[in-house]
Structure formats: C-alpha cells, structure tokens
Amino acid sequence: MTVSRALRDPSLVSPAARARIDAAVHALGYIPNRAASTLASARSKLIGVLVPSLSNAVFVETLAGVQDCVGPAGYQLLIGNTGYSPARQAQLLSAYLAHAPDGFLVAGIDDSNAIREHLKASGVPLVHMFDLVPRGEWAVGFSQRKAGHAIGAHLAARGARRPGFIAAQLDPRTMQRRAGYRRALREAGLGPGPEILTEAPSSVDLGCTLLRALLAQAPDCDAVFCCNDDLALGALFECQRLKIDVPRDLAIVGFNDLPFAAVATPSITTVATPRYAVGFEAARMLLRIVEGDAPRQNRIDLGFELVVRESG
Amino acid sequence: MTVSRALRDPSLVSPAARARIDAAVHALGYIPNRAASTLASARSKLIGVLVPSLSNAVFVETLAGVQDCVGPAGYQLLIGNTGYSPARQAQLLSAYLAHAPDGFLVAGIDDSNAIREHLKASGVPLVHMFDLVPRGEWAVGFSQRKAGHAIGAHLAARGARRPGFIAAQLDPRTMQRRAGYRRALREAGLGPGPEILTEAPSSVDLGCTLLRALLAQAPDCDAVFCCNDDLALGALFECQRLKIDVPRDLAIVGFNDLPFAAVATPSITTVATPRYAVGFEAARMLLRIVEGDAPRQNRIDLGFELVVRESG
DNA sequence: CTGAAAGCGCTTACAG
DNA sequence: CTGAAAGCGCTTACAG
Numbered sequence: 001m002t003v004s005r006a007l008r009d010p011s012l013v014s015p016a017a018r019a020r021i022d023a024a025v026h027a028l029g030y031i032p033n034r035a036a037s038t039l040a041s042a043r044s045k046l047i048g049v050l051v052p053s054l055s056n057a058v059f060v061e062t063l064a065g066v067q068d069c070v071g072p073a074g075y076q077l078l079i080g081n082t083g084y085s086p087a088r089q090a091q092l093l094s095a096y097l098a099h100a101p102d103g104f105l106v107a108g109i110d111d112s113n114a115i116r117e118h119l120k121a122s123g124v125p126l127v128h129m130f131d132l133v134p135r136g137e138w139a140v141g142f143s144q145r146k147a148g149h150a151i152g153a154h155l156a157a158r159g160a161r162r163p164g165f166i167a168a169q170l171d172p173r174t175m176q177r178r179a180g181y182r183r184a185l186r187e188a189g190l191g192p193g194p195e196i197l198t199e200a201p202s203s204v205d206l207g208c209t210l211l212r213a214l215l216a217q218a219p220d221c222d223a224v225f226c227c228n229d230d231l232a233l234g235a236l237f238e239c240q241r242l243k244i245d246v247p248r249d250l251a252i253v254g255f256n257d258l259p260f261a262a263v264a265t266p267s268i269t270t271v272a273t274p275r276y277a278v279g280f281e282a283a284r285m286l287l288r289i290v291e292g293d294a295p296r297q298n299r300i301d302l303g304f305e306l307v308v309r310e311s312g
Numbered sequence: 313m314t315v316s317r318a319l320r321d322p323s324l325v326s327p328a329a330r331a332r333i334d335a336a337v338h339a340l341g342y343i344p345n346r347a348a349s350t351l352a353s354a355r356s357k358l359i360g361v362l363v364p365s366l367s368n369a370v371f372v373e374t375l376a377g378v379q380d381c382v383g384p385a386g387y388q389l390l391i392g393n394t395g396y397s398p399a400r401q402a403q404l405l406s407a408y409l410a411h412a413p414d415g416f417l418v419a420g421i422d423d424s425n426a427i428r429e430h431l432k433a434s435g436v437p438l439v440h441m442f443d444l445v446p447r448g449e450w451a452v453g454f455s456q457r458k459a460g461h462a463i464g465a466h467l468a469a470r471g472a473r474r475p476g477f478i479a480a481q482l483d484p485r486t487m488q489r490r491a492g493y494r495r496a497l498r499e500a501g502l503g504p505g506p507e508i509l510t511e512a513p514s515s516v517d518l519g520c521t522l523l524r525a526l527l528a529q530a531p532d533c534d535a536v537f538c539c540n541d542d543l544a545l546g547a548l549f550e551c552q553r554l555k556i557d558v559p560r561d562l563a564i565v566g567f568n569d570l571p572f573a574a575v576a577t578p579s580i581t582t583v584a585t586p587r588y589a590v591g592f593e594a595a596r597m598l599l600r601i602v603e604g605d606a607p608r609q610n611r612i613d614l615g616f617e618l619v620v621r622e623s624g
Numbered sequence: 625c626t627g628a629a630a631g632c633g634c635t636t637a638c639a640g
Numbered sequence: 641c642t643g644a645a646a647g648c649g650c651t652t653a654c655a656g
Contacts, residue, residue: 002642004635014641029430034410035356036633038347039648054375060366067393076411079391081379098346099388118341204572233572240577260516260545265552314626316651326625348649351632 065279148177152184194218207234251312266310377591460489464496506530519546563624578622
C-alpha cells in the first residue's frame with residue numbers, strides 16, 4: 001500500500017521507497033488495474049460522452065475538444081453515438097452507468113424523463129453540449145436561434161427577395177436555427193419562403209436532392225439557407241450541374257464552417273460554430289464539478305460567427 | 313449470487329426466482345457494477361480501438377463497423393486517436409491496458425517493439441485493421457499496393473501521358489498505394505511522374521495547395537492521383553478556380569470513395585474501400601478469438617473497387 | 625436449482 | 641513516512 005500511495009502521489013512516500021518502487025514497476029512492467037481502483041475508490045476516471053452522430057464532422061471535432069481537455073487529467077472516454085434517437089440515448093446512458101462514470105457529457109437534449117431520474121439517482125453529473133436550453137442544468141453551447149437569425153438577416157440585407165430553406169434530420173438544434181431564421185425574414189418583411197424539410201440523415205448527396213426539390217417548388221428562389229455545410233456543398237454541386245450561377249442566380253449559405261467551406265469554388269458563406277471549444281469547455285466544466293470545484297456559472301455561451309464568403 | 317446468475321444467464325435460475333429478481337431489479341433501478349464484475353471475472357467487456365485520425369471519415373466509418381459488431385455482444389469501446397504517432401499509440405496501449413481490455417483493434421502498424429512485448433506479455437489479443445502486412449498476426453484489410461496499382465493502370469489506359477501524384481500525411485498505407493501506382497506507371501512505359509509529398513495532415517484545403525504546387529512543377533501534367541478523396545476535392549475546387557477543365561485538361565482520381573465523390577461536379581473517380589466492413593470483420597474476428605473460437609484464417613482480404621466516374 | 629466461502633487488486637481510514 | 645485490516649461488488653468453484 002506504500003506502492004499504491006507512491007503510484008497515486010509520489011510525494012506521499014520517502015525518496016528511498018519511491019526509487020525502489022519505480023525500479024520494480026519498470027522491471028515487472030507493472031500496470032495498475034483500474035477495475036480494482038474503481039471498485040475501491042468509487043472513482044472510475046471514465047467519462048461517458050453521447051453525441052448524435054459521428055458522420056457529422058461537427059461532433060468529431062467536439063470529441064477532440066473533450067479528449068484534449070480530459071486526456072491530460074487521466075480520464076478515458078466512453079463514446080456513444082445515439083443516432084439522434086432518444087431511445088438509443090437512454091439505452092447508452094444505462095449501459096454506461098454500469099461503468100460508474102465520473103460524469104457525462106451529452107450533445108442533444110434527453111427528452112425522456114425516465115432516464116433523467118435514473119441519472120439524478122445515480123448522482124453522476126452531466127453537462128449538456130450545444131444546447132443552452134435546460135435552465136438550471138450545466139450547459140456549454142451557443143444560441144442556435146440567434147445563429148439562424150443572423151443568417152436570415154444577412155440574406156435579407158444582401159437583397160434576397162425569396163430565400164428558401166432546406167434541412168435534414170430536423171433535430172431540435174436545426175429547428176431552433178430555423179425559428180431564428182424565419183423570425184429574421186419576418187422582421188425584414190419577407191414571407192417565410194419555400195422550405196424543403198426531411199427527417200433523413202444529412203449528407204452531401206441529400207443536399208443535391210433537396211436543392212432540386214426546392215427549385216421545383218419555387219423556381220424564383222434567389223437564395224437558400226442550408227441547415228448545415230454538407231447540404232450546402234451538395235446544393236453547390238447541384239447548381240454547378242444545372243449551370244446555375246452561385247451567387248448571382250442563387251445565393252447559398254451553410255452552417256458550421258467545416259474545413260471545405262472556405263476553399264470551395266465559390267467559397268461558402270456560413271456560420272462558424274465553436275464546436276471544438278464546446279467540447280473542451282464542457283469537459284472542463286465537468287471536471288471541475290467532479291473534482292468538487294464547481295464553477296458558479298452553470299451556463300457558458302460561446303457564441304458563433306457569421307462568415308460571409310462568395311456563395312452568398 | 314442467485315441474482316448474479318439470473319442477470320448473467322436467466323436460464324440458470326428457476327422461473328420463480330427469476331420473476332422475483334426481475335421485479336426487484338426494476339423497483340430499485342439496480343445496475344450491476346462492471347468494475348466489480350471485471351475484477352472478479354477477469355473479463356472487462358471493453359475493447360480498445362486505436363485509429364490514426366478521426367477527422368478522416370474513413371476511420372469514423374470503420375469505428376461504426378466495429379461498434380455495430382461488438383455493441384450487440386455487450387462490449388464497450390475505448391477509442392483512441394493516435395494522430396499517426398507511434399509514440400502516442402504506445403502511450404494509448406499502455407493506458408488502455410490498465411483497463412484490462414478483452415482485446416485490441418488497431419489501424420496502423422505499431423513499429424515500436426517495446427509495446428509489442430508489453431502486449432504479448434499481457435496476453436490481450438490484437439487484430440490489425442487495414443494493414444495485411446504483419447504475417448502471422450491477425451489482420452483484416454486489403455492490399456493498398458494493389459489499389460494504387462489499379463489507379464496507375466487506369467490512368468495509363470485512359471491515355472494519360474504525364475500523370476502526377478499528390479499526397480499528405482505519408483503514412484505507411486499511403487506509401488504502399490504510391491508504390492503500387494508507380495509500378496503500374498512503369499509497366500505502362502511511363503516515367504514516375506511529378507510528385508508533391510508533404511507530411512502535413514490531409515485536408516481539402518491542402519488539396520488546393522498541393523495541386524497548385526504540382527502544376528507549378530509540371531505544367532504539362534495531364535492527370536493527378538490524389539492519395540485520398542479530401543485532397544481530390546481540394547484539387548477539383550482549385551481547378552474550378554483556375555478554369556482548368558476536369559477531366560479534359562486534367563484528370564483527377566481520389567481514394568476511398570467518400571460520400572461526396574459520387575455527387576461532386578464532375579463526379580470523382582476513386583477507389584471504393586471497404587472501411588465499414590474492415591471494422592466489422594476485424595471486430596468479429598477479435599470477438600471469436602476472445603471467446604475461444606478463433607478462426608483458422610488469420611488474415612481476411614476484403615478487396616477494393618475502382619470506381620470510374622467523370623473526373624478521370 | 626440455490627447458497628456459503630473465498631478472492632479478484634486496489635483504496636480508505638486508522639494505527640504506529 | 642509506513643503498514644495491517646477491512647471492504648468495494650461482483651464471480652468462481654464447490655457444496656448441498
């Protein structure tokens with residue numbers, strides 16, 4: 001148990017003992033057993049992270065932020081992909097609870113109260129990522145509504161007469177962006193405009209399809225807000241195929257500012273979202289809670305930035 | 313301990329006992345403690361997965377395959393991003409070893425023998441993903457060399473006189489593709505052709521830069537093999553910016569067949585790689601080994617497919 | 625089919 | 641600064 005002490009905090013042990021222990025550890029290739037440590041200390045050094053998708057680069061970068069924050073502190077992640085399904089989210093939360101994680105980081109609100117109570121009972125702290133919505137709970141994100149509003153206002157200011165909207169997945173964040181966007185159009189005296197919505201998962205390919213559908217429904221459309229950059233890229237490709245000049249004939253605006261947006265031809269106007277920072281700061285908040293140094297602020301709004309480029 | 317039995321395998325217990333146990337479990341919201349189970353049974357139901365990158369969609373899809381295979385069997389993943397660094401890989405392997413994983417799945421060969429011995433000593437089985445190289449070890453993948461060869465042969469057959477090559481990251485798999493590609497050019501009586509290589513991480517943006525560098529070095533270049541689709545997309549964007557007609561003035565070929573390749577304008581010729589299947593089959597192989605039913609074959613070659621489209 | 629005993633490898637809390 | 645004792649919550653192996 002002097003060994004146990006030396007491994008956890010070398011300063012608790014005399015230099016002589018430390019040296020002998022270090023030597024033995026090296027000679028034997030000894031690796032402490034975390035299961036035993038977890039059992040004895042009631043600290044697993046595991047953090048459960050739930051994201052709605054991994055094919056969306058946004059969440060991959062969020063995970064990178066989380067990892068960069070918790071890795072140096074010696075925590076490992078249990079990463080779960082909910083596929084935007086509340087049921088799957090509940091299932092993953094219970095499965096992870098068996099591993100006694102020290103905390104949870106979740107992107108996408110959990111609607112089902114069943115799990116909420118499960119969690120409360122478990123006492124495992126949870127920080128929401130992206131959604132600022134559940135007041136009174138820990139959250140790091142930004143206002144999807146304001147971001148959508150910024151885009152609507154931009155298109156109106158740019159002179160769009162009949163802007164359209166295309167969206168996939170229709171998760172709550174997308175719908176919040178839409179709400180802000182529509183509000184901006186209203187404020188600018190524009191109608192709600194044509195919209196093509198589908199619950200299908202988002203993809204570049206789908207962007208092509210939705211753009212065609214939009215133009216079929218509203219041939220006089222002169223701008224389109226795509227609920228994310230993948231869709232925007234597909235829309236751009238489709239315009240190129242149809243010989244529609246972007247932005248002259250049709251302005252295209254995306255969302256997230258994924259790496260390709262800046263270098264597409266034309267480059268894509270979009271909203272840069274602080275996804276890496278959301279992951280990092282949410283993880284930092286969680287670690288502070290776990291380690292008993294909870295921040296006074298329970299919500300952090302990281303903001304966003306409209307990036308105007310060539311496409312609209 | 314009848315409870316323990318009922319939870320692991322209900323058939324071991326009488327229906328009456330089972331019913332009472334189920335009722336109690338529900339009433340209490342009881343969740344078994346995996347740390348205790350791991351400690352007592354020497355089975356963690358944890359699998360360590362090491363990939364070189366998560367910003368590359370290839371590995372994200374590989375992880376999806378792994379997850380879809382091991383999830384139903386009740387295993388959780390510890391996912392580590394090595395960032396193409398052998399040192400980081402070694403570090404992650406030791407860190408994960410402390411969690412006593414039942415197995416490892418690794419993309420990218422581990423060069424450092426130090427860890428190899430560590431692993432051997434631990435007795436934790438490991439299956440390589442993508443690389444078929446280490447004979448005598450478990451592996452699921454395909455021949456990068458042959459895939460590169462198929463591209464070289466295709467460009468030559470298509471009439472390219474001076475094909476170029478651009479590549480980033482320069483990991484072993486990329487270099488194997490290059491070797492096969494160069495061999496095909498040689499066989500077709502073409503010189504090795506201009507090449508722009510950089511160890512920088514791959515990105516769409518970098519594709520733009522490398523294409524410009526290639527054309528600066530070899531203005532008479534009439535085709536380019538980009539070591540992956542991200543680079544190919546960047547190259548395509550850059551051609552559009554420079555008003556270079558693809559494929560008339562310059563043919564572009566990528567690698568992986570990421571979702572956007574099929575819908576770009578023009579659509580991108582590439583090699584479809586079985587990345588989801590690599591993950592799934594590697595996981596299946598590992599599970600069989602872990603569960604004492606090791607397959608007789610220790611290597612599975614999943615092949616690849618050249619997908620000829622508009623860009624070259 | 626059910627149960628009492630021992631132990632997995634650590635950590636905690638308490639003595640020295 | 642170091643050590644003996646007890647226990648974390650399960651599972652294994654052995655009796656009944």
